Amino acid sequence: MLICLPPSEGKTPAPDDGTPVDPAGLTAPELAPQRETVLDALASVSARDDATQVLHVGATLTEEVARNTALRTAPAAPATDVYTGVLYAAAGLGDLTGPTAQLADESVRIFSGLWGVVAPADRIPAYRLSMGVDLPGVGKLATAWRPHLARALEKRAAGDVVVDCRSAAYLAAWKPATTGEHAADWVAVRVVREAAGKRTVVSHNAKHTRGVLTGHLLRRAGDAPSSADELLAAARELDGQVIGTEVGTGLSYRMIEATLGDPTSRRGPRTLELVIA
Incomplete structure (x- = not known):
């Protein structure tokens, strides 16, 4: 399995004695030249008076x-310590040890507007840059990263x-890719709440539930899923379990069902729908 995660919006700075990042030493070292390009452009933009507007913060x-402006010399820490937030707290990636930590480094890729992708153990500094930014000198980051990430990830x-x-x-x-030589079984994870017979998409609880699923897939006994059907079976192991607590009310919620839908287009993903209540 290959688990694709977004970064957290907030980042926790590394301890002052952390060794600085080595862009070529991160997972997918072939991305190093593009990382250097984005790093230089980000430093330049961040020194401008209008930096917050350009970076949309x-x-x-x-x-x-x-x-x-000083990320090359800033202290770095494992990505699991730098990326914080609801999804990462629920996944508990930083608590993994031994074979489960190794599985996470092999199976989890965290996408980043600055680094392209990193693995949980990769050491990075805290930074501010969203993939949605049009970065002067680089362009729209999602577009700029696309060919590099395709080469780095398609075989994996x-x-x-x-x-x-x-x-x-x-x-x-x-x-x-869902067709051709590098075709994968692509599954998008969607979280909905069931109440009074109706199902609605949720946001905060969706991040938490995706984190719970990520942690479960890494910690569960047995082989990691390698197909959509095996993923569905693994997700259904959470059916009936209390997986979180509502912010504000303190009420707990359970995962009541996992379903797998067909793709809506030939090149699109199937959808793993996790239903909470």
Whole structure:
């Protein structure tokens, strides 16, 4: 399996004694030249007076944007420590050890507007850059990364199941092939809530539920799924389990069902729908 995750919006800075990042030492070293290009462009833009506007962040994040000017020398930490937020807290990637940690490094790819993709153990500094940005000197990041990510990921994905938990901006940077030599079993994960017989899409709980699924796929006994049907069977192991608590109310919610839908187009993904209530 190949689990595709978005980065967290917020990033936790590494401890001051952390060794700086080595772009060529990250997973998929063939991405190093493009990483260097984006890194230089980001540093230049982040020094401008209009940096927050260009990077589409609020004025309250001026200090975080300023850190972008010194990322080559900034302390780095494992991606599991830098990326924080609902999905990552639920997945608990930083708590993995031994074979499960190795499986995570082999199977999880975190998409990034700056690095392209990283694995959980890759050491990176905290930064501010969304894949949706049109970065001066580089262009629209999803478009700029697309050919590089295709070369880096298509062979890894071929013949395997791709568990896609990404948001639209990161999806635009790489879509697995569903036909041809490098075809993969591409499955997008969708979370809905069932109440009074109706199912509606959720946001906060969706991130948490995708994190729970990610953690389950890495920790469960047995072989990792390698097809959409095996992924569905693994997801159904969570049926009936309490998987989270509502923010505000403190009420718990369960996963009540997992279903697998057909693709809506020839090149599109199947949909793994996780129903919570």
